[in-house]
Amino acid sequence: MSSTTTITKAAKARPAAAPIEVLNNDAARLYTHIHPVLLFALYAIQFKSIVADPVPALIQTLLPLSILQILYVSICLPPTGSGSHPPAAKPGSRKKPGANKADSGATGKIIPAFLSLLLSTAAAAPLIAITLILFGAPLTTHFAHTFLCAAHLSLLASLPLVYVHGVDGERWREIIGLLLPIDEVFGAAIGTVVGAWLGAVPIPLDWDREWQKWPVTIVTGAYIGFVVGKLVGGMLLKGRKIVFE
């Protein structure tokens, strides 16, 4: 390699990210296992009406999904910049107002949780919707379907990520670059994306099933992927890193 430039210096100075640990209390350790069951139950109850008429049913499901996800992150996970996640406590990353009061009890968790909800619906969902369209979702029709599908994906995948990692640019580069060590939050996010990807597989089959309609399989795949990814990431592969080469 030719002589090094100075660009990478800043990145080098950062401490390496550690896997996210579930908060060290009984409620957190218990609820982190209950959460996937509740999510599944919610989806299973709604499944019939989603198949029958996706748009209203997906809208209806958004609220309980948000509540479950907010409960999950505020009970089980350390908010961004909090003490249980020491490497993130850098002066540079203290841009979020909520992060400053991270130490204090319920408000210190609920506020970041709602901020994450806001960010993931306002910023992540449109991005995911665009991605879905780029990957072949209908371009001129089914906008509501596609956007709602994206909203579900972002609530599943990005809400917990925003909650634990905040909006630090360099950290998000690591998230998109799959450079973080695997933990249950990151695993669940990857699982959601992979599940949604695999959800596209049965669409073209000529089985003439009602549930093959857009975007039922994608959302189903995402829910399954979230649960599987969370389990695998939180237990089997915890702390591992994804290697490309």
Place this chain on the structure above:
Amino acid sequence: MDDGEPLPSYEGLAAAFAKAKAQKEKEEAKGLRSRTDDAKASNKQGELRFKASHGLLIAFFSWILLLHILGIYLFTSGFLLTRLVLEQKSDCADPPVAPTKSFLPGSPDAGCWHPKTFEKAVVIIVDALRYDFTVPFRPSNSGDKPHHFHNSIPVFYETAVQQPKNAFLLPFIADPPTTTLQRLKGLTTGTLPTFIDAGSNFAGTAIDEDNIVAQLRNASKRIVHLGDDTWHALFPGYFEPNLTRAYDSFNVWDLHTVDNGVNEHIFPLLQPSNTSKWDIIFGHYLGVDHAGHRYGPDHPAMSAKLKQMDEVFRRMIELLDDTTLLVVMGDHGMDAKGDHGGESDDEIQAALWMYSKKGNFGRTSPAYEKPPLTAKDRPVAQIDLVPTLSLLLGMPIPFNNLGAPIEEAFVGASGKDFENLALVNRLVAAQIHRYQHQYALARGLDETARSTSLSLWAAAGNTWKSITTTKRPSQKLWERAYGSFSAYQTETLSVCRALWARFDITSMVHGIEILVVTLVILGMYSRGLAGDRTDLTPALLLRGVIGTALGVLIGSVLGFGIPSFPLEHTLVFCTGVGSVAGIASAFWYIRRRLTSPLPNTIWGWVSVIFTLALSIGFASNSFTIWEDEILLQFLCTFGALMLVSSFRQIKLADRALGCYHSVLFIVLTRAASLSRLCREEQMPYCKSTYYASATSSTSAVWQLAIPFFMAFILPNIIRAYYKGTRSYQGSALLWIDFALRTGLLLSASFWTMDAADDGDWFPRYGSLLKTSKIILAQIVFAIALAAGYSTFAWAGPLLSIETRTRTSAQEVEDPSQQVVSEGGSSSITILGYANVHGSRYALLITMWLLAIVIVQKPMGGGAIGLLGWQIFSLLEIIDTNKLSDSSVGPVVLGLLGSFYFFKTGHQATLSSIQWESAFIPLRTIKYPWSPLLVILNTFGAQILCAIAVPAVVLWKQPPKKKGLLGDVAKAMGTHLLFYAVINLATTMWAGWLRRHLMLYRIFNPRFMTGAVVLLVIDIVGIFIAIGGTRLSFLSVAEVFGWN
């Protein structure tokens, strides 16, 4: 890269010497220090060495191509249906059963086997006359409006309704493949077509089976033929030479020449003064078919054409005398876009209309009085024409016939003459029985295969016996006899359909074995060898060729020596086995260099998974139908993975460039996906955008803007990729900015003129437009290939040397320029140094891009433009992520090629072949150019991607890098591997699913596409891509030397 830093310290003489030597080599490498004679000689040697290993590489890949051909040939010969052609002919004096009562057979004057009804006949084929053209339009929903093809040719329906005794109109179902040559065989012999015939459509061969034309000729009838010249290929010398007029059939852009020619000669012959000159006229109109191919059925031109035909037949009815039969039929239908060849309903549903002034046609039921509203009701098979026409004209039924007499023609005007129906059906059934018996003898089949039909035959015999023993058989009894003979015919026909779908499993399995082993060889060669491939190629090739030669020898000994071994099969298979044995010994010989071909990076796995997922998907008809959407998702996934990978890059510049190009790659893929031509099975979930509408094959006016837009934008985009490494120098200026742009502009003008010609925008300048657009197309080809190849062959590397005063240190950092000499205040820099190989070779991509754009419709041209852009962005992605050694580049190029195949208006179906592209730069069919043009149109996307493969390993590589040719071989091997896997998978699935309902609709066309693509890409990859690297390497070495 070079280490520009000074060594920190020198320890002793050795280090100093080494440094001096390195310095000298470095300067020599840059081609600046004058060389000694020794250096010159060794340079010469290096060149020779390169040429030798390049030649060996081409030979090695050609040997792989040979193995592919052998494997595909062997499989195909067992897979595509085969039917034994019996030589026997029916004889007028030899009816298949004893005649009845009063009638004495044997005289063509009274009727050979049955009393004849008509003296003469006029048999007209209106090519592609679909059944729904001929019946009145009935809206299925209240909002439906008639299309242009509706209600335009009412003569058939009108006469059948108004004079039911004189005329009838019925749906006439073709046996696929629905190509004219196959149909003519079916219509004259009465046998089922076999798929192997489909391959011989471009050069039809004479029919040697018994057929009605031959029977007529034997009976010394004077036969006149007018129209489509395919007849002359099938029946050479059968027609009255002074009355017959044949016209070229393949010029689908010409709607009128054939039809006007037929009209000009047929009407004089129908005049009472001339009717004594002939006995039978076969007329073949092509206008409707050509209007369909050119415009699609829903176009004013189709309406006009049908109206013209309507008038023609009204005139014929007027002129017809009382003893002449007039038969008009379509040989096949057409799909929604006006094409045909497959087996969709629209393609097989033709119309049959018979007319005579005798008034002896009838209907067995009053409900049948009117012609059926749709082709689903009361259809007759096209093979039914042969026995019907034979018996009506008093001819013997051709020996191989399987059809049945058409009820309406024999039941009598009262509709009650079941005696006659029973008699003709008995004759037909008996002839079929005789034929089946002979066929079973010749083929050595045992009788169990047709036990049901034999029992039906016995039952029919019993019924007949009861008739002969009854004094005055009742009408009921005759009806029963008719029913039982016709049941035998129906059953035999279905047995034959199943029987001739027989496959030669041994050939198929042997073919697949050869393909599998070739795949393993190719896989080991491209992914399982350590180091430079070029120094192993001689050993591999030598042993492989020795093996092949031994195989040929053994094969011919076995083939000639053992009679029970079919010669061809044995020869081909032994050649394959010998080759494999040879290469296996070669792999043993070089075993130290073998490594595991399994991937060891995520990229390797991505390539394997994409390829395998696609291949496994071809086992399902749904995934085969939706291949285009699957490829879209795979390519976007690749782009997304590249985005992820780019985020992992340490250098900011790599990261930014990688992200930009990855996002661009995804967006371009999605943009290209908007160009679609749906196959029938994708309906209703797909909307075609390739043409103006789903029922047309012309471009919309707005689509004509696409090529112009591209002509302005594309050269600038390519220029930007060259400028990134300061390679926009020398010949690139002239080629990209001027020649390519001019070519693209001319191609855009061609398509505008073509649209003007199609739409008749300037009615008075029609012929001028035709001539000038052809010249335009020829100029584009001359620019792309003649001017392009001369540029590519003779241009120097795209470098420029700049002398300037000392610049800031930062600029020296830029790898695209190389400072070679610094002295005092000025420095000499080589611009374009970093990408000298890539930029030089990529010129070849742009030339072929132009040649492919001209043969695509405007929408397809736009898609190819996007493909070109995407190829360059892929090259950048591969470079910024340092993946030039990985399999992912060549595999993604394979995916891209397959994806754009669909985006240029193609599908894996016979009917989507754009035959008219043969006429873009030519007026008539010219071999070998016309088939080559069709190939360039059909597989343009894959061809362009194959040509881009060497660029993946050459892009931004230092000029003196060792083993680049080996890298090219590795990349090309990987690319071929992708297509070989796809081909193997589609072959295996087609063989495995040979009893599947969708075999001929989906799996067989996909297998044929896969096989043809593999062979085309083999040839393009070997001779255009690897061949092209020779020129670009030589050119780079001119400057940088060989050592």
